[in-house]
Amino acid sequence: MRAYLIDEISPADMKKINNFLSENALASGIEKLFWVRIPDDLLSELQLRHKDCQPHYFAIELGDSWIKLEFLIRNLKKMRCNCNGYCTHAQREFILGYAQNIIDKLGIRT
Numbered sequence: 001m002r003a004y005l006i007d008e009i010s011p012a013d014m015k016k017i018n019n020f021l022s023e024n025a026l027a028s029g030i031e032k033l034f035w036v037r038i039p040d041d042l043l044s045e046l047q048l049r050h051k052d053c054q055p056h057y058f059a060i061e062l063g064d065s066w067i068k069l070e071f072l073i074r075n076l077k078k079m080r081c082n083c084n085g086y087c088t089h090a091q092r093e094f095i096l097g098y099a100q101n102i103i104d105k106l107g108i109r110t
Helices: 011-024 045-049 089-106
Strands: 003-006 033-037 056-062 067-070 072-075
Touching (some): 011 089
Antiparallel strands (some): 003 067, 056 072
């Protein structure tokens, strides 16, 4: 799995991240796994054509001292659709920006 990992995060900062994601992302139903919606204007042509599959998301997983932002973009309706796949350049920039926003907004020391 291709992903962006931020590690060596303090327990206090992990709690802040968990609270932030609880308020700003979609809970997956699995503890410490969240979905973040990809904006419609960043969807690939294929993802845009698949209206029944929209919206599309990337996952953020939390560990004890790390967060992992996955570069796999997927819909939550069909697991085996060809509109699920690794992010485009623009989507990757969105994911990295989302990570940086969490760090900046919460004052996380990395």
